[in-house]
Amino acid sequence: xxxxIWPFLFGVLSWRAAAYPEYAVRYNMVSCTACHVSPVGGGPxxxxxxxxxxxxxxxxxxxVQDYVSADLRALYYYPQRPGTSKGGMGVMQGSVAxxxxxxxxxxxxxxxxxxxxxxxxxQFRDTYAxxxxxxxxxxxxxxxxxxxxxxxxPFGIITDEHRTYTRVATATEFYTFETGVLLSGTPSxxxxxxxxxxxxxxxxxxxxxxxxAERFGGVVNLRWMPGPVMFxxxxxxxxxxxxxxxxxxxxxxxxxxIGRWTNDRIPVFVxxxxxxxxxxxxxxxxxxxxxxxxxxxxxxxxxxxxLTLVEWAITPRFNLIYKYDRLQPNASYVADYYDRHGFGFRxxxxxxxxxxxxxxxxxxxxxxxxxSSAIAAQDATFAILQLSL
Amino acid sequence: MRLILILLFTLPxxxxxxxxxxGQKKSSTCVACHGQNGISPxxxxxxxxxxxxxxLSEQLKAFKNGTRVNPLMSPIxxxxxxxxxxxxxxxxxxxxxx
Numbered sequence: 001x002x003x004x005i006w007p008f009l010f011g012v013l014s015w016r017a018a019a020y021p022e023y024a025v026r027y028n029m030v031s032c033t034a035c036h037v038s039p040v041g042g043g044p045x046x047x048x049x050x051x052x053x054x055x056x057x058x059x060x061x062x063x064v065q066d067y068v069s070a071d072l073r074a075l076y077y078y079p080q081r082p083g084t085s086k087g088g089m090g091v092m093q094g095s096v097a098x099x100x101x102x103x104x105x106x107x108x109x110x111x112x113x114x115x116x117x118x119x120x121x122x123q124f125r126d127t128y129a130x131x132x133x134x135x136x137x138x139x140x141x142x143x144x145x146x147x148x149x150x151x152x153x154p155f156g157i158i159t160d161e162h163r164t165y166t167r168v169a170t171a172t173e174f175y176t177f178e179t180g181v182l183l184s185g186t187p188s189x190x191x192x193x194x195x196x197x198x199x200x201x202x203x204x205x206x207x208x209x210x211x212x213a214e215r216f217g218g219v220v221n222l223r224w225m226p227g228p229v230m231f232x233x234x235x236x237x238x239x240x241x242x243x244x245x246x247x248x249x250x251x252x253x254x255x256x257x258i259g260r261w262t263n264d265r266i267p268v269f270v271x272x273x274x275x276x277x278x279x280x281x282x283x284x285x286x287x288x289x290x291x292x293x294x295x296x297x298x299x300x301x302x303x304x305x306x307l308t309l310v311e312w313a314i315t316p317r318f319n320l321i322y323k324y325d326r327l328q329p330n331a332s333y334v335a336d337y338y339d340r341h342g343f344g345f346r347x348x349x350x351x352x353x354x355x356x357x358x359x360x361x362x363x364x365x366x367x368x369x370x371x372s373s374a375i376a377a378q379d380a381t382f383a384i385l386q387l388s389l
Numbered sequence: 390m391r392l393i394l395i396l397l398f399t400l401p402x403x404x405x406x407x408x409x410x411x412g413q414k415k416s417s418t419c420v421a422c423h424g425q426n427g428i429s430p431x432x433x434x435x436x437x438x439x440x441x442x443x444x445l446s447e448q449l450k451a452f453k454n455g456t457r458v459n460p461l462m463s464p465i466x467x468x469x470x471x472x473x474x475x476x477x478x479x480x481x482x483x484x485x486x487x
Binding site for chain 2: 034264
């Protein structure tokens with residue numbers, strides 16, 4: 001696969017590392033720190049996350065220590081229609097992370113995650129100092145965690161699902177990290193919030209233009225889980241140093257665990273997300289839309305995104321997955337959109353070893369894109385092998 | 390009179406079985422970590438099968454009221470009613486331990 005394909009490919013294969021919010025809903029964990037080090041979710045996991053990720057398989061105690069994490073993913077990607085872009089095998093990610101407590105009470109933790117292989121390699125990812133503000137973990141507290149450093153943006157559904165237009169449209173792909181300060185709290189077992197003030201300097205990955213990289217602003221994320229359903233809302237606002245227009249994005253989302261409702265007689269999860277973004281148009285030219293004139297015409301448009309993801313846990317280790325996502329690049333032109341149906345599975349074949357398979361059928365209605373080689377307009381099949389520590 | 394005698398002899402076991410069945414239904418949350426049949430797949434998380442009733446009940450109530458804290462157990466126990474706890478205790482305590 002040509003190296004320049006990768007940024008294009010992953011601009012559309014939006015993804016967050018190993019986050020499964022559906023499990024959080026199933027088991028009443030409104031706080032992501034039940035399994036992850038960061039309150040945002042995704043990224044390095046704690047000991048509980050590693051044990052849970054073993055999905056009942058026997059696991060060597062050495063593999064569930066609380067100091068080192070790793071996430072290796074290999075991809076086979078096969079585009080089918082229209083077909084000028086190349087497919088093939090490659091390493092998506094090879095990140096390693098170290099996390100160490102600085103005091104006996106475990107209230108200060110240093111985390112460093114570095115991607116040593118794959119797309120956006122040689123990048124620091126979750127790298128921060130974490131200060132636990134409450135005396136005990138998991139006891140509801142308005143002021144729970146303070147992060148200082150580089151972290152994932154707490155925006156929208158933090159999901160492991162690939163190829164979501166909502167991530168592309170809101171510039172919250174897996175390789176997008178922000179530098180700043182994050183405050184999180186869990187005032188009750190049903191409610192969680194994240195507030196971040198960030199400087200986007202040098203944090204936007206390899207596929208963002210210079211003007212976009214130099215930005216600063218804030219992000220707010222709220223989650224409410226009154227029962228087997230979680231409702232969430234996120235908003236972000238950024239000013240740019242190199243242009244006068246601001247960038248804004250909002251997301252409203254929900255995750256339903258029918259299994260929790262029915263004691264797993266119907267072990268189905270449903271994710272729904274709607275996003276709106278303003279001023280993120282230039283991202284559409286990075287492997288998304290193929291026609292530069294079309295990209296330019298979008299200007300600073302308002303874009304709309306939708307995601308529906310349904311998982312059926314045939315067994316606790318094997319999930320059938322259906323996904324529908326859609327992007328309307330300009331809200332004023334409702335006839336122009338990309339949408340996509342995806343079918344496949346996720347199979348835990350060993351402790352922290354996952355195989356994923358998807359076959360996706362895409363559709364683009366804009367005349368210049370419908371038969372183009374734009375990644376987002378292509379049908380594709382892919383398989384992923386993921387090894388986690 | 391015959392009906393009363395029949396009820397006296399059949400109702401207690403029937404109720405007991407119903408509790409245990411309820412506990413089994415509700416245990417789907419527990420088995421994700423504590424294993425099918427209450428036997429944990431790892432050394433970090435405890436077995437529940439065959440555990441003493443009083444111990445199970447006290448620990449679940451301690452997680453629920455916050456006197457014992459655990460990142461995974463506290464939120465789960467918080468969502469359980471007293472009846473749920475009783476049903477789960479009945480179910481796991483009667484399972485055969487490892």
